[in-house]
Amino acid sequence: MALDPPTMLTISIALAGAAALYLAIEWRSVRDSSLLFWSAGFATITIGSTLALLRGIGLLLIGIWFANGLLVVAHWFFLMGVLRFTQVRLSRIWLSVVLVWFALLLLPVGPQWSKVMLMVNSLLVALLTLKASWLLRPHGKSLSVGAVQLRYVLLVHGLFYVAKAIIAITPGTLIDLTTFGGLIIQVSLVEGAMAIMLIALSMTGTVRYRREARIARLAARDPLTALYNRRALEVRAGPFFKAVDSAQPGALLLIDIDNFKLVNDLHGHVAGDRLLIALSEMIRTVLPERSLAARLGGDEFVILLCGASSERVMELGGLLREQFQQYASRTVPTPQPVTLSIGANLFDQPPTSLAALIEQGDVALYQSKRNGRDSIRFVERPTVDLSQ
Numbered sequence: 001m002a003l004d005p006p007t008m009l010t011i012s013i014a015l016a017g018a019a020a021l022y023l024a025i026e027w028r029s030v031r032d033s034s035l036l037f038w039s040a041g042f043a044t045i046t047i048g049s050t051l052a053l054l055r056g057i058g059l060l061l062i063g064i065w066f067a068n069g070l071l072v073v074a075h076w077f078f079l080m081g082v083l084r085f086t087q088v089r090l091s092r093i094w095l096s097v098v099l100v101w102f103a104l105l106l107l108p109v110g111p112q113w114s115k116v117m118l119m120v121n122s123l124l125v126a127l128l129t130l131k132a133s134w135l136l137r138p139h140g141k142s143l144s145v146g147a148v149q150l151r152y153v154l155l156v157h158g159l160f161y162v163a164k165a166i167i168a169i170t171p172g173t174l175i176d177l178t179t180f181g182g183l184i185i186q187v188s189l190v191e192g193a194m195a196i197m198l199i200a201l202s203m204t205g206t207v208r209y210r211r212e213a214r215i216a217r218l219a220a221r222d223p224l225t226a227l228y229n230r231r232a233l234e235v236r237a238g239p240f241f242k243a244v245d246s247a248q249p250g251a252l253l254l255i256d257i258d259n260f261k262l263v264n265d266l267h268g269h270v271a272g273d274r275l276l277i278a279l280s281e282m283i284r285t286v287l288p289e290r291s292l293a294a295r296l297g298g299d300e301f302v303i304l305l306c307g308a309s310s311e312r313v314m315e316l317g318g319l320l321r322e323q324f325q326q327y328a329s330r331t332v333p334t335p336q337p338v339t340l341s342i343g344a345n346l347f348d349q350p351p352t353s354l355a356a357l358i359e360q361g362d363v364a365l366y367q368s369k370r371n372g373r374d375s376i377r378f379v380e381r382p383t384v385d386l387s388q
Helices: 005-030 033-057 060-086 092-106 113-135 145-168 183-219 230-242 260-267 269-286 310-331 354-370
Strands: 250-257 292-297 300-306 340-347 376-378
Touching: 005 033, 005 183, 033 060, 033 183, 060 092, 060 113, 060 183, 092 113, 113 145, 145 183, 230 292, 230 300, 230 354, 250 269, 250 310, 250 354, 260 269, 269 292, 269 300, 269 310, 300 310, 310 340, 310 376, 340 354, 354 376
Parallel strands: 340 376
Antiparallel strands: 250 300, 250 340, 292 300
């Protein structure tokens, strides 16, 4: 089968239609609005390529002007999809880029009509595509391989259309839109089919990676407070412990809410959940850099500090206790005060495990509870009798 223009258009129709359908199906599971815009872009290419075949039977207005206009609209949809993906806002002038195509209706049909139309069409497509590539630039380093691939596919696609516009106005270049005459038009059809495949694959991979990253983040977070859960803390505790030594000691703070059951009994579990969320926000506020915080379960929280000292632990724990008591007494008054008990464990060597460290902190926490609550207790270290 010869790769003549009608054949290449037929291939493009099939590829674009498949891409539009695939992205629409993907949207049903991902629910990312960028996929809808990208699907609409490929659907527009499908319609435009179908209409382009009509120029072979003499319907030039629909087969050339309208078909090429839909090519601009398709790339506008691609840009809108990138905007949704990157959550960036653009000036409204970008919404009117497609309207420039209608200005060509005012141009008289003459010997240079095909060249002018091809040049303007190419520049509009290049403008939209290169802008989309530029918007993906800050995400190429931080999101996924798919985002990087999409950025560069759009970049190459846009640069091709810049070259196409330059060739269109080059003296002596053969361009006849009516009969697909000219080497640049035939090369453009081949490039279009390849671009459809690469852009569709890149778009799907980009959104899928973000979905998988979102699922991974959710799996590592406590659903109520959005702090790390215990499993995620254990994963991150290994690298954290490796940085601990005598020059950079670490500390664990095991935090428990005193009389939390009274809050649930008197004010309901919704009020109890709000109290847990408020405490998690307070922990985020006071948490130093390179520190970790997690909700172990129920009303128990843990903080891992780097470069800690007993004075720093007392300062941070005291601030948390003060803020929490003020909030609790104001929002969920109870017969007995709702406060924080904290068990603290200082260490200057990597512990055998996080569980062992928490177990030691739990002993100090129990002492705090037994001695009146609303206090900070440190793990007691065995002393060496130097008199022997």
